[in-house]
Amino acid sequence: MPVPANRRYPPISGYELGSVIAGGGFSCVFRATNAELRASAACKVVLITPQTTPQQRKELEKEIKVHSILKNENVLEFLAASVVEENGKTKWIPAYYMLMELAAGGDLFDKIAPEVGIDHDMAQHYFNELVSGLSFVHSQGICHRDLKPENLLLSGAGVLKIADFGLCAVWRHKGQERKLAERCGSLPYVAPELSLPDAYRAEPVDVWGAGVVLFTLLFGSTPWDEPTTHSPEFAAFLSGKILSQDPWNRISGDVRDLLLGLLTVDPSRRLTLQQVRAHPWCNRASQVPQLGPTALAQRLTRGLQMNGDMDLAEPSMQAEDVDMDEDDGGFSMGGAKSQFTQSLMLFSQTQSGMKYTPNLTRFYASISPAQLLTLIAQYLMVLGHHVSEDVHEDKRTSGVSIMLKGKDVRGLVIAGWVEAEEFSRDGLRGSRCVFRRDKGNPLSWRTLWKSVVNCPTVEPHVLKRR
Numbered sequence: 001m002p003v004p005a006n007r008r009y010p011p012i013s014g015y016e017l018g019s020v021i022a023g024g025g026f027s028c029v030f031r032a033t034n035a036e037l038r039a040s041a042a043c044k045v046v047l048i049t050p051q052t053t054p055q056q057r058k059e060l061e062k063e064i065k066v067h068s069i070l071k072n073e074n075v076l077e078f079l080a081a082s083v084v085e086e087n088g089k090t091k092w093i094p095a096y097y098m099l100m101e102l103a104a105g106g107d108l109f110d111k112i113a114p115e116v117g118i119d120h121d122m123a124q125h126y127f128n129e130l131v132s133g134l135s136f137v138h139s140q141g142i143c144h145r146d147l148k149p150e151n152l153l154l155s156g157a158g159v160l161k162i163a164d165f166g167l168c169a170v171w172r173h174k175g176q177e178r179k180l181a182e183r184c185g186s187l188p189y190v191a192p193e194l195s196l197p198d199a200y201r202a203e204p205v206d207v208w209g210a211g212v213v214l215f216t217l218l219f220g221s222t223p224w225d226e227p228t229t230h231s232p233e234f235a236a237f238l239s240g241k242i243l244s245q246d247p248w249n250r251i252s253g254d255v256r257d258l259l260l261g262l263l264t265v266d267p268s269r270r271l272t273l274q275q276v277r278a279h280p281w282c283n284r285a286s287q288v289p290q291l292g293p294t295a296l297a298q299r300l301t302r303g304l305q306m307n308g309d310m311d312l313a314e315p316s317m318q319a320e321d322v323d324m325d326e327d328d329g330g331f332s333m334g335g336a337k338s339q340f341t342q343s344l345m346l347f348s349q350t351q352s353g354m355k356y357t358p359n360l361t362r363f364y365a366s367i368s369p370a371q372l373l374t375l376i377a378q379y380l381m382v383l384g385h386h387v388s389e390d391v392h393e394d395k396r397t398s399g400v401s402i403m404l405k406g407k408d409v410r411g412l413v414i415a416g417w418v419e420a421e422e423f424s425r426d427g428l429r430g431s432r433c434v435f436r437r438d439k440g441n442p443l444s445w446r447t448l449w450k451s452v453v454n455c456p457t458v459e460p461h462v463l464k465r466r
């Protein structure tokens with residue numbers, strides 16, 4: 001996001017913008033803190049430039065208007081909005097600013113192992129939270145239309161929060177249902193009726209999206225590239241052949257019945273949210289709601305512990321070694337500190353102090369940041385990704401970063417930054433490297449991170465837990 005020189009980000013409702021959490025392309029999300037209230041939040045920023053169209057403004061204003069009225073335990077809370085216009089003399093950066101509750105646990109799917117997924121009890125727990133939030137959204141006459149892994153976040157207590165109302169629509173106005181016409185959303189999550197020319201009913205579109213999310217929770221990948229016969233998997237789904245193939249043949253009974261009810265091609269026969277809530281699979285007895293924050297974090301990341309990803313993210317430090325008993329309740333960490341986020345190991349000691357990173361796509365290496373990023377850039381280019389040529393230097397943290405853009409296996413854009421900064425501990429010197437996502441599915445981002453860690457030129461330098 002190119003920022004005008006000599007301009008600053010304004011405080012929003014007394015919150016000062018801090019480090020970047022995610023994004024950097026169209027929108028950028030910052031951590032924000034209010035020193036007086038000793039409170040923290042997140043702020044989504046969309047720059048206003050000469051290229052900003054009236055249509056984009058209309059959509060941003062709709063996002064603010066709708067999101068700010070949706071108050072529910074499973075919907076990310078909207079706190080305040082502010083718009084700074086370019087008038088030639090403002091000292092602030094012209095943009096739409098949206099202040100929201102900080103989802104300190106980061107992206108839900110960042111914690112899930114690709115191609116593995118999470119166990120059925122955990123999937124049931126998070127699916128029920130999604131359905132609960134979604135039922136509330138629909139009860140307000142709104143539909144989300146962009147349910148996908150990148151828009152499902154976790155609070156500091158590990159509670160699912162539906163985020164990003166950028167594509168939402170009002171489907172009921174003054175008690176009257178209205179059908180929708182815009183074609184929007186990304187292909188793997190979009191309902192099949194959107195490929196027909198007719199107007200479509202709103203609620204079933206989100207039910208389909210929830211079905212794709214449930215499949216992704218269970219198996220760690222989306223079921224198809226797009227819901228048309230261009231996708232071999234979707235064609236096999238339509239013919240019923242897919243049910244005897246992996247991973248569908250691994251499920252039976254209630255969970256299979258529910259998935260097929262959510263992913264019913266005819267929207268008039270698809271389950272309604274009310275039917276979903278009454279479904280036996282959603283009502284199975286489970287211990288998960290009683291788990292404490294530490295047990296919940298461990299259960300969620302079980303796949304990453306088994307495949308070794310957690311050992312790479314925090315190689316030389318056990319969770320209990322992290323000494324953060326500050327008496328400010330973690331305020332200096334931007335309020336991100338909780339038992340849940342500590343158990344997820346979202347904190348690590350760096351040269352410039354204790355650092356909070358809301359995702360686990362990071363690793364440590366025994367070579368310098370510049371050397372490491374050169375090797376990573378070479379490998380990413382071999383994979384066919386576009387990598388920015390100039391290595392940007394960050395003077396404050398002795399860090400360097402590169403920008404990358406490419407496609408995942410589903411053909412969707414993945415983009416973000418690879419950042420490396422100096423690191424030294426226990427006589428070891430080297431780099432701490434973080435992959436910060438801008439666009440794309442967190443599972444695809446994690447897969448890319450893992451392939452970099454394992455590539456023949458980088459792998460010999462990677463520090464692992466012994």
Ligand SMILES: Nc1ncnc2c1ncn2[C@@H]1O[C@H](COP(=O)(O)OP(=O)(O)O)[C@@H](O)[C@H]1O
Pocket residue numbers: 021022023026027028029042043044076100101102103104106107150151153163164165166
């Ligand atoms: N309140 C928040 N707390 C923590 N992370 C957030 C928050 N809001 C957004 N993010 C992160 O930023 C990403 C982009 O935010 P989102 O609102 O989905 O913007 P976009 O419209 O660009 O998709 C999310 O996928 C998530 O990783």
Ligand SMILES: [Mg+2]
Pocket residue numbers: 150151164
């Ligand atoms: Mg989003």
